[in-house]
Amino acid sequence: xxxxxxxxxxxxxxxxxxxxxxxxxxxxxxxxxxxxxxxxxxxxxxxxxxxxxxxxxxxxxxxxxxxxxxxxxxxxxxxxxxxxxxxxxxxxxxxxxxxxxxxxxxxxxxxxxxxxxxxxxxxxxxxxxxxxxxxxxxxxxxx
Numbered sequence: 001x002x003x004x005x006x007x008x009x010x011x012x013x014x015x016x017x018x019x020x021x022x023x024x025x026x027x028x029x030x031x032x033x034x035x036x037x038x039x040x041x042x043x044x045x046x047x048x049x050x051x052x053x054x055x056x057x058x059x060x061x062x063x064x065x066x067x068x069x070x071x072x073x074x075x076x077x078x079x080x081x082x083x084x085x086x087x088x089x090x091x092x093x094x095x096x097x098x099x100x101x102x103x104x105x106x107x108x109x110x111x112x113x114x115x116x117x118x119x120x121x122x123x124x125x126x127x128x129x130x131x132x133x134x135x136x137x138x139x140x141x142x143x
Contacts, residue, residue: 029043
């Protein structure tokens with residue numbers, strides 16, 4: 001299912017930001033959409049490593065575009081994530097879990113696809129996945 005094209009081709013802005021400047025909730029990556037639910041702004045927390053930063057941005061781009069193509073609304077994703085992080089603070093989710101792994105997440109499948117692409121990129125950039133995970137976890141420890 002391909003979204004109908006509006007007046008112009010898809011365009012979005014992607015950037016690495018300090019973690020505390022990411023919108024909405026305490027995740028390492030974020031995306032916001034245009035009125036038609038197409039990706040508008042993709043952001044990731046600065047891990048201190050450009051390869052890891054690119055891997056996160058690629059993940060968020062893939063996830064946001066697949067959600068757009070398959071009609072998953074950003075507002076539903078954000079609402080789910082916000083509730084999930086609230087529950088995590090209450091101890092209902094392990095601290096190493098991610099909301100996208102939950103089968104209840106409206107974007108669950110697209111999160112898994114995006115992670116596979118992210119892993120492929122990281123490994124082809126010559127970085128071990130475990131090193132990338134360590135870079136990502138460092139964002140939370142330094143916050």
